[in-house]
Amino acid sequence: MIGFLKGMRVTLRQLPKKKVTLQYPDVKPEWPERFRGVHRFIPELCIACNQCARICPTSCISLAGERDENKKMKITTFDINFDICILCDLCTEVCPTEAILMSDTFEMARYSRDDLYLDMHWLYENEQRYEEAHPERVAEKAGRAE
Ligand code: SF4
Numbered sequence: 001m002i003g004f005l006k007g008m009r010v011t012l013r014q015l016p017k018k019k020v021t022l023q024y025p026d027v028k029p030e031w032p033e034r035f036r037g038v039h040r041f042i043p044e045l046c047i048a049c050n051q052c053a054r055i056c057p058t059s060c061i062s063l064a065g066e067r068d069e070n071k072k073m074k075i076t077t078f079d080i081n082f083d084i085c086i087l088c089d090l091c092t093e094v095c096p097t098e099a100i101l102m103s104d105t106f107e108m109a110r111y112s113r114d115d116l117y118l119d120m121h122w123l124y125e126n127e128q129r130y131e132e133a134h135p136e137r138v139a140e141k142a143g144r145a146e
Pocket residue numbers: 052055056057058059060061080084085086087088089090091092
């Protein structure tokens with residue numbers, strides 16, 4: 001009986017306090033700007049320098065590029081295997097043009113491992129999702145770059 005009352009005292013003390021849980025998935029968490037979710041990718045910024053693929057500790061990035069009519073390198077394929085990506089952020093750190101960045105996308109449950117092999121179209125769509133969700137962050141970053 002004493003144990004029960006002690007337990008109730010703890011419960012009652014917590015009742016008026018601010019709730020820290022969310023009704024996920026109806027309510028999504030707001031992650032901080034430096035949260036390391038899966039990548040977003042901006043193809044027009046990529047110069048196919050291969051630095052991201054070279055530094056990746058799990059070799060999960062594969063890419064190819066070609067020269068355009070102005071002899072400038074442009075990306076033609078860019079794939080990340082999220083089955084083995086450890087979201088370490090090294091690829092975004094070395095990218096000289098910030099073509100690859102982390103996002104706040106984290107819901108990556110899939111029925112097949114093959115579905116975790118994502119190409120640059122998916123990564124670019126993730127960039128567009130991020131821009132729509134966080135216009136203030138994108139604008140602030142553009143302002144810092146000017
Ligand atoms: S986050 Fe790390 S493991 Fe994932 S692709 Fe980038 S370098 Fe590779």
